[in-house]
Amino acid sequence: MCALFPASKPRRAEERARALDVPRLLPTFPLRRRVPVKPLSGEGPRARFCAWIGFFRAAVRAASSLIPSARGAPAVDMVGFAVPAEVSVLLLDIEGTTTPIAFVKDTLFSYIKDNIREYLRAHWEEEECQEDVGLLRKQAEEDAHMDGVVPIPLETRDGEEEVERIIQAVIDNVHWQMSLDRKTTALKQLQGHIWRAAYENGRLKGEFFDDVVPAVRKWREAGMKVYIYSSGSVEAQKLFFGNSTEGDICELFDGHFDTKIGPKVDSESYQRIAASIGCSTSNILFLTDVTREADAAEEVDMHVAIVVRPGNAGLTDDEKSYYRLITSFNELFLPSST
Numbered sequence: 001m002c003a004l005f006p007a008s009k010p011r012r013a014e015e016r017a018r019a020l021d022v023p024r025l026l027p028t029f030p031l032r033r034r035v036p037v038k039p040l041s042g043e044g045p046r047a048r049f050c051a052w053i054g055f056f057r058a059a060v061r062a063a064s065s066l067i068p069s070a071r072g073a074p075a076v077d078m079v080g081f082a083v084p085a086e087v088s089v090l091l092l093d094i095e096g097t098t099t100p101i102a103f104v105k106d107t108l109f110s111y112i113k114d115n116i117r118e119y120l121r122a123h124w125e126e127e128e129c130q131e132d133v134g135l136l137r138k139q140a141e142e143d144a145h146m147d148g149v150v151p152i153p154l155e156t157r158d159g160e161e162e163v164e165r166i167i168q169a170v171i172d173n174v175h176w177q178m179s180l181d182r183k184t185t186a187l188k189q190l191q192g193h194i195w196r197a198a199y200e201n202g203r204l205k206g207e208f209f210d211d212v213v214p215a216v217r218k219w220r221e222a223g224m225k226v227y228i229y230s231s232g233s234v235e236a237q238k239l240f241f242g243n244s245t246e247g248d249i250c251e252l253f254d255g256h257f258d259t260k261i262g263p264k265v266d267s268e269s270y271q272r273i274a275a276s277i278g279c280s281t282s283n284i285l286f287l288t289d290v291t292r293e294a295d296a297a298e299e300v301d302m303h304v305a306i307v308v309r310p311g312n313a314g315l316t317d318d319e320k321s322y323y324r325l326i327t328s329f330n331e332l333f334l335p336s337s338t
């Protein structure tokens with residue numbers, strides 16, 4: 001059963017805490033679960049909210065012990081909420097929100113490791129592939145001071161043996177960079193080209209949680225705009241949605257943003273996104289699995305909800321209390337459907 005939040009969300013932590021009154025807390029807070037109030041560290045909306053919530057929880061526990069009807073009240077899961085009426089845009093993260101983190105960590109990265117040799121052999125004579133190798137060679141020169149770096153020699157002779165020697169160096173360099181989880185342009189560029197070939201020949205398909213595509217279709221039918229904001233490049237996003245287990249679903253999205261607009265943990269990025277869409281930040285609801293991203297968006301008055309999916313990083317009790325949580329896109333209730 002879903003506990004619906006108030007339709008209009010008090011965005012500032014103090015306003016939200018002020019808006020919570022005891023009669024509403026009694027049926028919605030899990031009275032049977034005693035959550036320790038943690039000492040506060042740092043400042044900011046979440047810390048202030050936690051101070052308020054700790055006070056209210058203590059008050060509710062005390063009150064519930066005095067009110068016979070409240071003692072047996074069932075705990076209600078705090079999931080799902082009514083989307084505020086001012087929201088007309090949904091902004092979606094991908095990894096951990098629309099798609100299992102394992103798809104990126106396991107499927108995509110494993111594909112590179114398993115298929116890089118075949119890709120390099122097939123595309124070695126192409127200009128784009130030689131540019132990628134040149135960029136990796138330059139990066140290796142810059143990395144010369146690092147432990148374990150694998151240099152990529154120049155081709156000095158003709159023949160298959162020489163090509164295989166260079167290919168092996170490229171493979172070893174890529175494996176070394178991936179083992180360190182590096183995000184160099186050289187590495188990302190070659191990875192992007194390998195994934196593009198895999199999507200185009202059908203060996204890779206974008207994956208989503210089951211609720212995602214039906215919910216996005218429903219939102220669009222209700223007149224909402226839907227955008228993507230991911231650290232993967234816009235090109236990679238379009239390949240992902242254009243070659244998915246659900247077919248080409250690019251038409252479901254009004255636009256894409258990547259970190260060219262700014263880091264996902266920087267508030268200004270969310271202001272730029274709103275300006276680019278042509279709306280106010282308060283007209284946007286951002287769905288993500290990462291609380292730091294949610295904080296950045298909320299800082300500039302964007303509505304946020306944390307998406308809790310299998311395989312995502314766990315949340316602290318304070319985070320569970322502070323953020324609006326959903327475990328499925330079906331737990332969002334548009335104004336027209338509530």
Ligand SMILES: [Mg+2]
Pocket residue numbers: 093094095096097288289290
């Ligand atoms: Mg994510």
